[in-house]
Amino acid sequence: MLPSDEPHHHDPVVVTALRKTYSSVDAVRDITFTVRRGQITGLLGPNGAGKTTTLRSMLGLSKPTAGTALIEGRPFTTHRHPVRVVGAVLDASGAAPGHSAIEHLRTYAPLAGADDARIQTLLAEVDLTKAARLRVGKFSLGMKQRLAIATALLGDPKILILDEPGNGLDPQGMAWLRRFLRSYADGGGTVLVSSHLLTELEQVVDHVVLIASGVVIHEGTLAALLDSAPAGSAGRATLESAFLNLIEQTETHR
Numbered sequence: 001m002l003p004s005d006e007p008h009h010h011d012p013v014v015v016t017a018l019r020k021t022y023s024s025v026d027a028v029r030d031i032t033f034t035v036r037r038g039q040i041t042g043l044l045g046p047n048g049a050g051k052t053t054t055l056r057s058m059l060g061l062s063k064p065t066a067g068t069a070l071i072e073g074r075p076f077t078t079h080r081h082p083v084r085v086v087g088a089v090l091d092a093s094g095a096a097p098g099h100s101a102i103e104h105l106r107t108y109a110p111l112a113g114a115d116d117a118r119i120q121t122l123l124a125e126v127d128l129t130k131a132a133r134l135r136v137g138k139f140s141l142g143m144k145q146r147l148a149i150a151t152a153l154l155g156d157p158k159i160l161i162l163d164e165p166g167n168g169l170d171p172q173g174m175a176w177l178r179r180f181l182r183s184y185a186d187g188g189g190t191v192l193v194s195s196h197l198l199t200e201l202e203q204v205v206d207h208v209v210l211i212a213s214g215v216v217i218h219e220g221t222l223a224a225l226l227d228s229a230p231a232g233s234a235g236r237a238t239l240e241s242a243f244l245n246l247i248e249q250t251e252t253h254r
């Protein structure tokens with residue numbers, strides 16, 4: 001690990017030994033990772049690995065059985081204005097189908113302290129200016145995803161947490177999402193994005209947290225991971241080949 005890659009107490013998100021048990025089933029067993037400021041971190045792993053459970057615990061939507069999740073130094077729910085600290089999208093289909101995009105944003109704006117000018121800026125940022133008065137029921141999945149992101153950004157948070165934002169997006173939607181996340185991070189924002197779509201995320205993440213069966217099997221920069229992994233069939237390591245290789249190693253050492 002490079003010195004600059006070591007966790008610091010002032011990192012925006014620090015998750016330590018998180019565990020969540022439902023009756024007798026461990027949804028997550030032992031999750032520890034750090035999200036760095038100004039970077040895009042991918043929380044990556046197969047279906048059922050524990051990504052959603054981890055994010056819900058971090059946001060106070062689910063009470064962890066053990067462990068802690070600190071956002072800017074304290075539990076998310078203890079912040080005075082949580083929506084100004086973190087913008088989160090766990091489910092992009094939350095908007096009422098009868099509302100237009102602008103009506104939807106106006107419903108949530110007071111909570112976030114956003115005015116109409118902020119709504120217009122956000123609509124432009126997520127490419128929905130032209131669709132602002134269209135009913136959400138007529139939106140494509142990509143448009144719903146972009147509206148959900150705009151809603152999360154109403155309070156101008158510096159941390160963005162997205163659960164599987166690539167789900168159901170076409171290549172164009174995916175390219176838009178990557179550009180958007182990169183520009184948010186370049187502006188000093190911090191992104192945590194979960195996904196099981198390793199190939200789609202490989203092009204945009206700086207830092208990776210790989211989870212499988214409720215435990216972190218690797219954390220580090222994407223560059224270091226690809227450097228250390230054996231070359232795949234494409235002649236070079238990919239995030240997917242590195243992940244499969246790590247899973248194999250974890251299983252043989254179990």
Ligand SMILES: Nc1ncnc2c1ncn2[C@@H]1O[C@H](COP(=O)(O)OP(=O)(O)OP(=O)(O)O)[C@@H](O)[C@H]1O
Pocket residue numbers: 022025026027028045046047048049050051052053054196
């Ligand atoms: N409320 C619950 N009650 C019982 N088991 C649960 C509950 N929520 C999640 N689990 C289990 O915990 C494990 C982790 O689920 P989780 O949804 O966090 O995974 P995930 O990585 O987000 O997967 P996916 O990509 O499918 O969304 C799964 O085996 C799941 O069945």
